[in-house]
Every structure is written in C-alpha cells, then in structure tokens.
Amino acid sequence: MVSWALVTGATSGIGESFTRLLASHKYNIVLVARDLPRLQERAQGLEEKFGVKTYVIQADLATDEGCSKVENYILENQIDVLINNAGFGTSKAFTMSTLEIEQQLLDVLVRTPMRLMHVALPLMKQRNKGVIINVSSVAGYIAGGTYSASKSYLTVLSESLHTELAPTGVKISALCPGFTRTEFHQRGKMSMKGLPNFLWLNSDRLVEQSWSDALKGKAVSVPGWQYKLLIFIVQTVPRSIVRKVGMNVRSKQRR
Numbered sequence: 001m002v003s004w005a006l007v008t009g010a011t012s013g014i015g016e017s018f019t020r021l022l023a024s025h026k027y028n029i030v031l032v033a034r035d036l037p038r039l040q041e042r043a044q045g046l047e048e049k050f051g052v053k054t055y056v057i058q059a060d061l062a063t064d065e066g067c068s069k070v071e072n073y074i075l076e077n078q079i080d081v082l083i084n085n086a087g088f089g090t091s092k093a094f095t096m097s098t099l100e101i102e103q104q105l106l107d108v109l110v111r112t113p114m115r116l117m118h119v120a121l122p123l124m125k126q127r128n129k130g131v132i133i134n135v136s137s138v139a140g141y142i143a144g145g146t147y148s149a150s151k152s153y154l155t156v157l158s159e160s161l162h163t164e165l166a167p168t169g170v171k172i173s174a175l176c177p178g179f180t181r182t183e184f185h186q187r188g189k190m191s192m193k194g195l196p197n198f199l200w201l202n203s204d205r206l207v208e209q210s211w212s213d214a215l216k217g218k219a220v221s222v223p224g225w226q227y228k229l230l231i232f233i234v235q236t237v238p239r240s241i242v243r244k245v246g247m248n249v250r251s252k253q254r255r
Contacts, residue, residue, distance in 0.1 A: 002053075006030040006079045008061060008070070008112070009086030011038040014135055014177070017207040018083045023050035027081060032057045061086050061112045062104040071119045072113075077145035078127075082120050084113035084154075085135040089147050114157065121161070121170065128169040130192050133214050134158045136174045138227050141234045143243045147205040149174075153219065162219035173214035177206050179240055201227075 008029035009015035019029050043054035059066035059072060074082075087109050090101055106129045113134055124130030136158065140151030150171045155169050158174035165172055178201055184214040206223035213221035222228050234242050 002028055003077060003080040004007055004030060004055075005050075005081035005083065006026045006032065006070070006074065007083040007085060008032040008116075011042050011134075012087075014175075014203050014207060015085035016042065017084060017085065017203040018133075019046060020050075021204075021207050021211055022081060023052045026050070026052060026110075028057045029053075030057060030079070031087070032061070034044055034060050034066075048086040048255060053106065062107045067107075067112050070082075071115055074116065074119045074123070078123070079120055080124075080127075080130055081207075082116060082132045084116060084132070084137070086112065087135065088247055090145075094145050095138075097146075105146045105150060109147070113177065115163070119134050121165070124170045125165070125168055130160075130170045131214055132170070132172050133210055134172075134174045136176045138176050138178045138222065138231060140176065141242075142233050142245060154183075159219045168173070171214050171217060173218055174220045175206070176208040176220060176222045176227070176231075178224060178230070199229055 003026075005027040005030065007015050007018050007019075007022070010019050010029075011033040015033075019042065020029060023029055029043070029046055029248050031043055036056070039056040039058060043056050044109055046052055056217050057070060060071045061070070065202060076253060088105070090097055090105065092101070094102065115132075115236060117132060120130070120132065126133075134154050135159075136155040137147075137151040138149045138155075140155045142148055155174045158172055162172040201224050209223045210221045222231060234245075
C-alpha cells in the first residue's frame with residue numbers, strides 16, 4: 001500500500017527538506033502552507049523529480065479554519081508520517097509585542113501540532129504504525145520569550161508521547177535544531193550578524209539525521225556537536241545564568 005506523509009510549513013527551510021527526503025523514500029506528500037503558488041511549484045517539483053503523488057492544502061495554521069482544514073484531511077485520509085514543522089518567530093520582546101502576534105505564535109507553535117497529533121495518533125495506533133516528528137528547537141532549553149516557551153512545550157510533549165507509545169509501532173520524536181540556514185530569521189526580522197559560521201546547520205543534513213533518529217526510536221534529535229554541547233551546558237549551569245543568556249540572545253536578534 002502506498003504511504004502518505006503530511007508536512008506543515010512545506011514550502012521552505014526544514015519543511016521543504018523533509019518533503020524531498022520523504023519523497024526520496026517514495027512517500028507521497030501532502031504539502032501544507034499559506035502560499036498556494038509556492039505550494040504548487042514545490043509539489044510539481046517533487047512529482048517530476050521523485051515520481052511520487054502530491055496533494056496541496058493551502059491553510060493558515062494561525063487560524064482555527066486553517067488548523068481544522070488539516071485536521072479534517074487527516075481524519076479522512078491515511079497519513080503514515082506527520083511532520084509538524086510550521087512556525088515563525090518575532091524579534092520583539094514580549095512586553096513590546098502585540099497580543100495578536102503572541103497569540104499567533106501560540107496557535108502555530110503549540111495549538112496546531114497538539115491538535116494534529118491528537119487527531120492522527122488514534123488512527124496510527126489502530127494501524128500500529130506511524131511516525132510523527134515535531135520540529136522543536138534548542139531554544140526550548142533556554143528562556144527566550146514565547147518562542148522558547150512554545151518549543152519547550154513541544155519537546156516535552158513529544159517525550160511524553162514517546163514514552164506513552166513505546167509499546168506500539170508508532171514512533172514520536174522531537175527535532176531540536178539550532179541556527180539553520182532557512183528563511184526563518186529574515187521573516188522574523190531577526191538580526192543574525194556576527195553569528196559564527198560553525199553555529200549554522202544545513203537543513204538537508206539535519207533532516208536526514210532527524211529521520212534516522214526517529215526510526216531508531218530516539219525521543220529527541222539534536223543535530224550538530226555544537227548544539228549537543230550547548231544543551232549539556234544549559235542543563236548543567238545554574239538556571240539564573242541560562243535566563244541571562246537567553247535574554248542576551250534575544251536582545252542581539254532585535255538589533
């Protein structure tokens with residue numbers, strides 16, 4: 001039977017890398033994003049290069065309507081792989097940001113992956129197979145506003161579900177990358193000047209590691225020695241220092 005994978009935020013960055021990786025493994029791909037022309041362009045490219053089938057869902061996952069559209073599709077179609085990747089960030093401090101932006105962050109980064117998993121998991125459990133990868137971030141280990149808090153939620157929920165579903169054939173994993181060369185920082189109007197080259201990750205390579213780690217049953221995938229070291233340090237030093245570092249990173253991004 002032909003397998004289908006659904007990827008949110010599928011038109012650029014990590015999500016786009018996942019669509020190509022999964023298509024190379026002969027998964028048919030459901031692409032979810034807001035930009036319809038770009039969705040159609042990416043879908044056509046996958047079909048031509050990998051010979052797979054595609055389906056596009058134009059949806060704004062910051063809205064109830066957009067989230068429900070994807071939920072309904074999962075309910076009505078067999079999805080064997082779910083990649084919760086859609087996201088965005090903001091350069092503004094919490095007290096300087098608008099309530100609308102903060103709510104959108106929560107809706108895209110927390111509500112949407114939670115709801116999509118809540119729909120997909122019972123169906124995967126019935127079939128006793130499936131893979132869910134939640135694209136989180138090393139930012140979830142520091143204190144950097146709503147984005148960090150949201151990513152912490154996603155990592156912890158992934159770990160919890162990984163334990164809950166360990167006796168089944170369903171695999172859950174959180175991908176926690178560091179700085180990755182995508183459009184993410186430009187869209188969030190974040191200044192990344194002066195960031196050393198060794199801190200930048202390649203999207204295709206980290207996605208390959210994430211997929212490998214998920215299939216091996218790892219609850220959390222942290223690509224790159226530099227970020228494994230960073231998380232070790234963050235978990236070792238006093239939390240007061242972690243909070244200061246988190247705020248310093250955020251302030252530099254606002255410049």
